[in-house]
Amino acid sequence: SQKIEQNSEALNIQEGKTATLTCNYTNYSPAYLQWYRQDPGRGPVFLLLIRENEKEKRKERLKVTFDTTLKKSLFHITASQPADSATYLCALDMVSHNAGNMLTFGGGTRLMVKP
Amino acid sequence: DADVTQTPRNRITKTGKRIMLECSQTKGHDRMYWYRQDPGLGLRLIYYSFDVKDINKGEISDGYSVSRQAQAKFSLSLESAIPNQTALYFCATSDGLVETQYFGPGTRLLVL
Numbered sequence: 001s002q003k004i005e006q007n008s009e010a011l012n013i014q015e016g017k018t019a020t021l022t023c024n025y026t027n028y029s030p031a032y033l034q035w036y037r038q039d040p041g042r043g044p045v046f047l048l049l050i051r052e053n054e055k056e057k058r059k060e061r062l063k064v065t066f067d068t069t070l071k072k073s074l075f076h077i078t079a080s081q082p083a084d085s086a087t088y089l090c091a092l093d094m095v096s097h098n099a100g101n102m103l104t105f106g107g108g109t110r111l112m113v114k115p
Numbered sequence: 116d117a118d119v120t121q122t123p124r125n126r127i128t129k130t131g132k133r134i135m136l137e138c139s140q141t142k143g144h145d146r147m148y149w150y151r152q153d154p155g156l157g158l159r160l161i162y163y164s165f166d167v168k169d170i171n172k173g174e175i176s177d178g179y180s181v182s183r184q185a186q187a188k189f190s191l192s193l194e195s196a197i198p199n200q201t202a203l204y205f206c207a208t209s210d211g212l213v214e215t216q217y218f219g220p221g222t223r224l225l226v227l
Contacts, residue, residue, distance in 0.1 A: 042221065043218030043221050105158040
């Protein structure tokens with residue numbers, strides 16, 4: 001069956017360091033992969049989308065890589081700040097509907113950036 | 116103003132009661148979704164609608180029903196609430212082109 005795996009353990013890093021989060025998937029070849037940020041008690045917010053033919057995407061301090069051979073995406077936050085502390089979700093277009101594909105979300109990884 | 120709104124934001128109800136959660140959007144999107152989120156289980160899809168006349172069950176639809184009153188409105192009902200429906204509920208929309216989803220602020224539901 002199709003599966004998305006994110007590290008369920010929290011990632012604790014020091015302010016200023018680079019945070020790296022991982023999203024692995026199995027038994028699927030997505031057309032694109034997305035990353036979302038979720039703060040406690042609030043809805044997820046879209047951050048970045050990377051397509052299957054793209055190796056890397058950047059947006060300000062954020063960088064996403066996508067390796068369709070290894071079925072893995074890495075999400076990097078450089079020069080991390082305490083305000084980056086949140087849960088980060090990856091999502092793939094795994095479910096087919098007759099009108100197109102839909103997203104399936106991973107369980108998320110919580111990032112804690114300490115001052 | 117927020118693009119996707121949900122009412123109520125918090126609700127406490129008793130077992131067996133019928134309740135409705137409402138979602139409205141001003142993004143002009145055709146696609147709307149209802150998810151529930153439980154600690155450690157991530158987002159799980161309850162129902163989705165790709166237009167006003169299209170309603171589909173998601174992963175965990177038992178015990179829930181929905182109504183798409185207009186392009187902008189999508190309501191979720193719990194016909195007879197039970198304690199294991201205590202969760203955080205999110206509405207989301209998308210334009211269907213690349214499926215980027217836009218979420219509402221959530222409704223925290225407690226069923227006693």
